[in-house]
Amino acid sequence: MPGYEIIGEEEKNEILDVLSRKMLFRYEFDEQREGIYKVEEFEKEFAKYCGVNHALAVSSGAAALRVALSALGVGPGDEVITQGFTFVATWEAILDTGAIPVFAEIDDSLCLDPDDLAGKISSRTRAIIPVHMCGAQARIKEIVSVADSHGIPVLEDTAQSCGGRFNGKALGSFGKVGTFSFDSVKTLTTGEGGMVITNDKELYIRASEYHDHGHDHDPDVGRGLEKRNFIGLNFRMMELQGALGLAQLRKLDNTILKRQRENKSRIKYALSKIGRITFRNIPDPDGDSASFVIFFLPTSEKAKEFNRVMTEEDVGAVYWYENDWHYFERWEHLLEGKSLLPSGYPFKNEAGETRCSYQKSSLPKTAELLSRALTIQININMDEQLPKILDAIEKAGKEVI
Numbered sequence: 001m002p003g004y005e006i007i008g009e010e011e012k013n014e015i016l017d018v019l020s021r022k023m024l025f026r027y028e029f030d031e032q033r034e035g036i037y038k039v040e041e042f043e044k045e046f047a048k049y050c051g052v053n054h055a056l057a058v059s060s061g062a063a064a065l066r067v068a069l070s071a072l073g074v075g076p077g078d079e080v081i082t083q084g085f086t087f088v089a090t091w092e093a094i095l096d097t098g099a100i101p102v103f104a105e106i107d108d109s110l111c112l113d114p115d116d117l118a119g120k121i122s123s124r125t126r127a128i129i130p131v132h133m134c135g136a137q138a139r140i141k142e143i144v145s146v147a148d149s150h151g152i153p154v155l156e157d158t159a160q161s162c163g164g165r166f167n168g169k170a171l172g173s174f175g176k177v178g179t180f181s182f183d184s185v186k187t188l189t190t191g192e193g194g195m196v197i198t199n200d201k202e203l204y205i206r207a208s209e210y211h212d213h214g215h216d217h218d219p220d221v222g223r224g225l226e227k228r229n230f231i232g233l234n235f236r237m238m239e240l241q242g243a244l245g246l247a248q249l250r251k252l253d254n255t256i257l258k259r260q261r262e263n264k265s266r267i268k269y270a271l272s273k274i275g276r277i278t279f280r281n282i283p284d285p286d287g288d289s290a291s292f293v294i295f296f297l298p299t300s301e302k303a304k305e306f307n308r309v310m311t312e313e314d315v316g317a318v319y320w321y322e323n324d325w326h327y328f329e330r331w332e333h334l335l336e337g338k339s340l341l342p343s344g345y346p347f348k349n350e351a352g353e354t355r356c357s358y359q360k361s362s363l364p365k366t367a368e369l370l371s372r373a374l375t376i377q378i379n380i381n382m383d384e385q386l387p388k389i390l391d392a393i394e395k396a397g398k399e400v401i
């Protein structure tokens, strides 16, 4: 899964290209940079790869969400629906705009359940964020259809599924806007970094200005003379990250995804030989980026037992049900409304009244699914790990099932 596994000469050469001109910055210095605009080039290549008109590189996946939400006009008084199985960044970004996250269930795709989504929409819903979790698709067509029927924009959090597709179309390109992360554990990494993609030119311009202190990016005047249409902040990507992104993107399909798919199919085959194991529903297996294999045991006890054997063999699986960063019931800081601010904002308003609060047991379907699910992370290079994993699966199958 992590693109850092295959960092090599291509990345080094791209970085040297930047350093040799001393141009670490994406804007300005047109003469010194001798035509080298790595972030801009990365944006163009990434947009082409995703089949969209616009891509805006930013400083992280969380920044991508934050910028996209602002470009959608989300703010105080609004609600944004997302799922109770995601990384905390998804709802942190919502709270950071002043809006309130509303959590919906996942289904057996382990992504947003379109049926539950429909019941969570209110007159305040301003955006819907399905998260393409763990390398594969949400039921994105159905989600977009529910959202469209209410005229609500969809923001696809594609942080974990770069390179994933549904019926050949890039994940992140189905809704109004899509976001990506290129952090340390992502399929394509730039160290830290992210991307916002869209076909909506106006939204792209708002995002581009917002992510750069409001600069209106007028090509006819110097940067210091540019005007501002509204306030913004700094979420810029730097040239070194753009350089890394270019090198990694060139390897995405033919090295990263290809090897992940080979490794995943071997693990999945071993698991499929064990009775009573079922797999996560992947709406389009051909478009799976194959960075994880997720399977269900009949009960949570069996899942824990299976993982105990795997762990004894030194290849323990991820048990999201007990993971503090990805699962609603484990987000105690959200459930207890812990804020850095004495006022308690964003959980309380200025008068000390509750703005939003969350109950631990409010997503029973998500709990039931995750309590039976085990996840094996797929790496690009698994030659040493693979035999151990396959042996452990066989052993756990015999002992537990």
Ligand SMILES: Cc1ncc(COP(=O)(O)O)c(C=O)c1O
Pocket (backbone or CB within 6 Å): 060, 061, 062, 063, 086, 087, 089, 090, 131, 157, 159, 160, 181, 182, 183, 192, 193, 194
């Ligand atoms: C679903 C999801 N959204 C957003 C992010 C945030 O990305 P970053 O770490 O680049 O801020 C992550 C990171 O793991 C993620 O998994």
